Amino acid sequence: MIEVKNVFRHFESRSGLFSERRVVRAVDGLSFSLESGDVLGIVGESGCGKSTLGRLILGLMPPSAGEVLIEGQSLITLDRRERARLIQPVFQDPFSSLNPRQRVREIVGLPLAAQGALSAAKQRDAVMDMLARVGLSDAMADRFPAQLSGGQRQRVAIARALVLRPRIVVCDEPTSALDVSVQAQILNLLADLRKDLGLTYIFISHNLAVVEHVATEVAVMYLGRFVEHGPAAPLFATPRHPYTRALLASVLTPEPGVPIPDVGLGESYPDPSNVPAGCRFHPRCPMAIDRCRSDTPPTEPRDGRVTECFLAA
Amino acid sequence: MRPVLEITNLNVGFPDGTAAVRGVSLQVMPGETHCVVGESGCGKSVTALSVMNLLPRGARRSADVMRFHDHDLTRMADRHIARLRGDKMAMIFQEPMTSLNPAYTIGSQMAEVLERHRHVSRAKGLDRAAELLGKVGITAPGMRLGQYPHQLSGGLRQRVMIAMALMCDPELLIADEPTTALDVTVQAQILRLLKSLQQQLGLALLLITHDLGVVARMAQRVSVMYAGQVVESADAKALFAAPAHPYTRGLLDCVPIPGKTAPGEPLGSIPGVVPRIGEGYVGCAFRDRCAYAAPACKGEIPRNRLSPDHETICTRSGA
Numbered sequence: 001m002i003e004v005k006n007v008f009r010h011f012e013s014r015s016g017l018f019s020e021r022r023v024v025r026a027v028d029g030l031s032f033s034l035e036s037g038d039v040l041g042i043v044g045e046s047g048c049g050k051s052t053l054g055r056l057i058l059g060l061m062p063p064s065a066g067e068v069l070i071e072g073q074s075l076i077t078l079d080r081r082e083r084a085r086l087i088q089p090v091f092q093d094p095f096s097s098l099n100p101r102q103r104v105r106e107i108v109g110l111p112l113a114a115q116g117a118l119s120a121a122k123q124r125d126a127v128m129d130m131l132a133r134v135g136l137s138d139a140m141a142d143r144f145p146a147q148l149s150g151g152q153r154q155r156v157a158i159a160r161a162l163v164l165r166p167r168i169v170v171c172d173e174p175t176s177a178l179d180v181s182v183q184a185q186i187l188n189l190l191a192d193l194r195k196d197l198g199l200t201y202i203f204i205s206h207n208l209a210v211v212e213h214v215a216t217e218v219a220v221m222y223l224g225r226f227v228e229h230g231p232a233a234p235l236f237a238t239p240r241h242p243y244t245r246a247l248l249a250s251v252l253t254p255e256p257g258v259p260i261p262d263v264g265l266g267e268s269y270p271d272p273s274n275v276p277a278g279c280r281f282h283p284r285c286p287m288a289i290d291r292c293r294s295d296t297p298p299t300e301p302r303d304g305r306v307t308e309c310f311l312a313a
Numbered sequence: 314m315r316p317v318l319e320i321t322n323l324n325v326g327f328p329d330g331t332a333a334v335r336g337v338s339l340q341v342m343p344g345e346t347h348c349v350v351g352e353s354g355c356g357k358s359v360t361a362l363s364v365m366n367l368l369p370r371g372a373r374r375s376a377d378v379m380r381f382h383d384h385d386l387t388r389m390a391d392r393h394i395a396r397l398r399g400d401k402m403a404m405i406f407q408e409p410m411t412s413l414n415p416a417y418t419i420g421s422q423m424a425e426v427l428e429r430h431r432h433v434s435r436a437k438g439l440d441r442a443a444e445l446l447g448k449v450g451i452t453a454p455g456m457r458l459g460q461y462p463h464q465l466s467g468g469l470r471q472r473v474m475i476a477m478a479l480m481c482d483p484e485l486l487i488a489d490e491p492t493t494a495l496d497v498t499v500q501a502q503i504l505r506l507l508k509s510l511q512q513q514l515g516l517a518l519l520l521i522t523h524d525l526g527v528v529a530r531m532a533q534r535v536s537v538m539y540a541g542q543v544v545e546s547a548d549a550k551a552l553f554a555a556p557a558h559p560y561t562r563g564l565l566d567c568v569p570i571p572g573k574t575a576p577g578e579p580l581g582s583i584p585g586v587v588p589r590i591g592e593g594y595v596g597c598a599f600r601d602r603c604a605y606a607a608p609a610c611k612g613e614i615p616r617n618r619l620s621p622d623h624e625t626i627c628t629r630s631g632a
């Protein structure tokens with residue numbers, strides 16, 4: 001369904017007028033594939049390249065090197081309308097991604113209108129059907145985004161993404177701006193829609209508990225690479241990479257009396273314009289040995305899981 | 314033991330008719346962490362700003378009691394409260410850049426706090442600043458003193474904010490979502506720091522958060538807010554062992570927990586949205602979202618004492 005082949009995306013940035021040019025290695029040599037019907041959860045700290053990867057998969061931005069194939073086709077060769085029927089995004093902030101001057105029915109109808117394949121009546125039916133599926137009443141169709149709550153806006157964004165019945169949806173932090181009660185509503189909705197419509201999701205989140213709940217495959221991203229990647233259940237049961245373990249330890253479950261863990265990552269913070277040699281995680285790794293500072297860690301899978309770490313035996 | 318902070322029946326309204334805080338009562342004891350938890354817009358920040366006398370212009374505040382130690386905050390002149398603020402009662406915010414000035418170095422901003430409140434020399438202030446930066450786990454504090462806020466990562470800035478809040482040895486620290494903008498890894502570090510400082514210094518900590526995980530790991534006491542009211546307050550262990558208000562239970566059910574909630578199964582969720590609450594609102598504001606709603610929920614809602622330190626406001630008087 002999705003094949004990502006040795007994809008890089010670098011940005012050039014200049015921090016001041018006279019300072020030297022720096023290369024931000026947002027996505028730094030990723031290869032993976034995803035089967036139809038799977039949910040790939042991508043987790044990692046802010047700035048590790050999750051959104052950039054999402055945009056590359058959506059074809060919103062060309063890779064610096066490598067290629068992304070969707071159902072065997074390169075996105076670059078597809079035109080916008082073909083792409084829109086195949087893959088759609090849902091972003092974090094529904095407010096900024098919805099046109100404030102359009103009514104809900106226009107927003108959700110726009111992708112259909114752009115395809116130009118349906119009569120006005122059929123288009124209206126498709127919009128109303130989609131609104132019902134995402135749990136919005138008919139009365140909502142005539143509202144403007146400003147008249148909706150955050151959760152309702154995210155439902156509109158989901159309806160717009162699904163109205164063309166794409167095969168794949170890239171959800172980039174779809175619930176991060178929402179309260180937990182609304183987050184639960186949206187996660188349940190996304191799960192139902194996946195079953196009903198046979199969707200494949202790329203689900204990006206910084207919240208590991210959310211990813212555990214929704215994902216069938218998990219990729220732990222650090223400075224532009226998947227440092228651990230494999231089927232969700234075993235990965236959560238026996239995390240192998242020290243970074244995955246640190247992330248898991250940082251999840252504060254609502255269990256009173258349990259102490260706050262010492263995640264042991266120290267004070268240094270990753271900088272994608274200054275990627276360390278050897279294992280890119282070594283400056284923060286509590287277990288690092290000499291070899292980690294110089295050699296590139298292994299990338300071969302074991303039991304269907306890749307763990308880019310010398311010590312993850 | 315007397316509370317460091319005592320609030321009884323606090324009400325705050327805004328000119329547009331919003332009743333942001335409705336009859337909030339809470340106490341923070343010396344050396345205790347009291348968490349105020351609730352979803353966005355429920356009045357957590359407005360409650361904190363009321364204590365610090367930092368409400369926006371036009372807000373109307375009233376309270377039967379609002380006392381910091383022996384200071385009656387309801388009667389004190391603004392300039393006297395201003396003198397306490399940053400001194401014996403300090404506050405840190407979600408976004409450190411709201412309180413750090415980008416134009417000045419970390420050292421000069423921290424030293425300035427001590428100059429203002431204690432009239433000590435700049436050199437002494439810088440010594441104290443370096444000492445506290447060390448205490449909040451910043452290596453090479455001397456180097457950091459000369460840096461500007463934008464040169465630091467979000468986590469380091471929040472550590473600087475905490476150090477700055479500690480300059481005058483406060484007895485009460487109010488922290489409003491201090492880790493919400495941070496990565497989970499950094500959040501854990503900052504919370505550990507807050508907890509150890511609180512124990513070392515015997516601070517009374519009023520910690521505001523929307524995250525029940527943070528509450529569970531930090532709080533001795535908890536106030537759960539909904540639509541401007543404290544709907545449940547309890548000792549932290551009691552609250553998690555036997556949450557009584559339907560809102561509290563609903564919130565707990567919404568949170569996915571690795572190893573507990575079954576992947577792929579539906580999460581508990583609370584239907585609907587928070588209603589708009591104006592002046593003179595009567596009845597339970599949660600009733601339209603509540604599975605137990607009954608006709609009585611439209612009337613006056615009783616306050617129930619389930620145990621000496623576990624109270625709810627709900628028509629269902631028990632668990």
Ligand SMILES: Nc1ncnc2c1ncn2[C@@H]1O[C@H](COP(=O)(O)OP(=O)(O)O)[C@@H](O)[C@H]1O
Binds near residue numbers: 011045050051
């Ligand atoms: N259009 C861009 N131009 C320059 N740098 C960018 C651009 N987009 C992202 N970056 C940089 O790439 C890195 C990864 O960003 P992003 O993919 O947004 O991370 P995440 O979504 O994991 O927080 C960051 O350092 C970010 O500043």
Ligand SMILES: Nc1ncnc2c1ncn2[C@@H]1O[C@H](COP(=O)(O)OP(=O)(O)O)[C@@H](O)[C@H]1O
Binds near residue numbers: 329332351353357
């Ligand atoms: N300056 C203001 N003017 C009008 N309403 C306000 C103002 N500040 C806050 N509010 C309202 O007061 C309520 C409580 O806000 P707040 O205390 O910031 O919530 P929380 O911190 O729990 O997210 C909200 O309904 C908010 O819209």
Ligand SMILES: [Mg+2]
Binds near residue numbers: 050051052
């Ligand atoms: Mg992002």
Ligand SMILES: [Mg+2]
Binds near residue numbers: 359
């Ligand atoms: Mg707030």
